[in-house]
Amino acid sequence: MDFAYSPKTLDLMERVQAFMDKYVYPNEATYHAQMNAFGVERWQVPAIIEELKDKAKAAGLWNLFLPESERGAGLKNVEYAPLCEIMGRVGFAAEVFNCAAPDTGNMEVLERYGTEEQKRKYMVPLLDGKIRSAFLMTEPAVASSDATNIECDIRRDGETYVINGRKWWSSGAMDPRCKIYILMGKTNRDADRHGQQSQVLVEPGTPGITIERFLPVFGYDDAPHGHAQILFENVRVPVENIILGEGRGFEIAQGRLGPGRIHHCMRTIGAAERALEKMCERLATRVAFGKPVAHQSVWHERIADARISIDMARLLTLKAAWMMDTVGNKVARAEIAMIKVAAPKMALKVIDDAIQAWGGAGVTTDAGLAHAYAGIRTLRLADGPDEVHRAQIAKLELGKQLARHMAKAAE
Structure with missing residues (x-):
């Protein structure tokens, strides 16, 4: 595996990061203020989302997830993965680039399996961000x-x-x-x-x-x-x-879930990175018992563990994406299952430590950590619970080891 990002990916990473810095991070407070202004009638779309979508489309940062469509960016899974991580740092950011679930998976289903009429009626407006x-x-x-x-x-x-x-x-x-x-x-x-x-x-x-x-x-x-x-x-x-036809639903579902798990995991890694930043910021600015909390050795251990865990999860996810691109989803099924277990568990630990660093403020809406924790906790259930993925990993590993043993015995 080549660990270097392609020039195309590096360019898009820089552009997406610049867009986040200029438009998304400065408007996080605006987004929440507009949502809060709706009161109990919350099933409305804050105006800032549509404004940012227009800007992203004008900047050419649109439908980056879709490799096979002329409306997409033509990226491989391993090329799109780091862009997902950048978007994952803000809960609503993926939608700004028209890269939010479940629309991404649904558009991929229609692109791969839909009739021309189904594409015209439903995929085109989804790709345009109109529905x-x-x-x-x-x-x-x-x-x-x-x-x-x-x-x-x-x-x-x-x-x-x-x-x-x-x-x-x-x-x-x-x-x-x-x-x-x-x-x-x-x-x-x-x-x-x-x-x-x-x-x-x-x-x-x-x-x-x-x-x-x-x-x-x-x-x-x-x-x-x-x-x-x-x-x-x-x-x-x-x-x-x-x-596609009667009896093809399970087949479609399996084709839909592979790329979606890469997207979920990389966005999760982005959320973990943001939580680590917030943890370090809080520790450096809070004084307890006469010195910054960051000087306490227990926090050195937690920060180090977070850095190690995030980087390990990223590398495993990129490996899975690379294998999907090079040998296909079926061969990469163990790696896909592994990241689905590893990434959410890693992020939950990092976010939990960040909440601890923020103290009472961590469990409020002030830092956004509680909401991030709630959202990522669902990923241990969504697209198959941890137990199902662990069972698949174990089955594949046992099969591999048994085949090796039998081959050795036959020598």
Whole structure:
């Protein structure tokens, strides 16, 4: 693996960093002030977001995540990864560059698997940043760590599909700009367990859809994005809304999740870097027992551990991205699983230490650390919980070791 970033990546890193310095960091307070001004009617979009999106688009820093589309930057996973890290330093920054989940994954699904009409109707406005989207897979009634468990029913009736079921943790569904869902359900319960699922496009205003509630994360509503629990009762959509074909849902999901995990992990590393900066700043400026807190040796250990852990997680994530680019997602599945476990756990430790350094202020909204902790804690569950990834890593490792043992015994 070549550890040097390409000239193209270095140029984009410099440009994204300059944009963050000029427009994003100075407007963090503006963003929160505009959100707070909405009061209880928080499912609205702060004006600063759309203003910054216009600036990013004008600067050519738009859709950087999408390698295969003429509207994207044509970056490999390993080239896009460091840009994700820079964006991850501010919670809303990825949206400014039209690189926010779940839209990124949904656009990739439509780009790879969608019909021309599906692309025209939904992908183009998503790529233009005019609408947002949601991905509906998780369900409250089943253990969604196993995607084959899903029970949402999709039945064909003439020229329509009829959908019945309940979804939750539908991130982005509360956003007033959300105009399309990609929903995963079962079309054929008699097929093999990985061939029962399909994915279908559903517009939020379709009759029979009820948003039952929003789901807070440690008390945070994550407005205007939000996470919803949604009921589908005899919801009808045209048969042309199926993606790729019946029974292809699991295949689509697997193709969607690989790049998404790289994005999540690199943004997580960016959040950890920001937390380390805030930790050091606080320690250097607070005096306790007659000297700066930074002079206490326990904090030297915590700072050193944070630096080591962040750099290790970054290198492992870049290795996974590089392998995806060079040998494909299937060969890189162990590395992808490893980063999904390692990055959130690392960041949570760094953020927790930063909260400790800030004392009482750390658990308020003052430093942004509590919100960062809440958001990243969900990543130990999203896109598969740690236990599932650890099981896959162990299975692959045992298989590799067994094959080695058998080969040696046969000599």
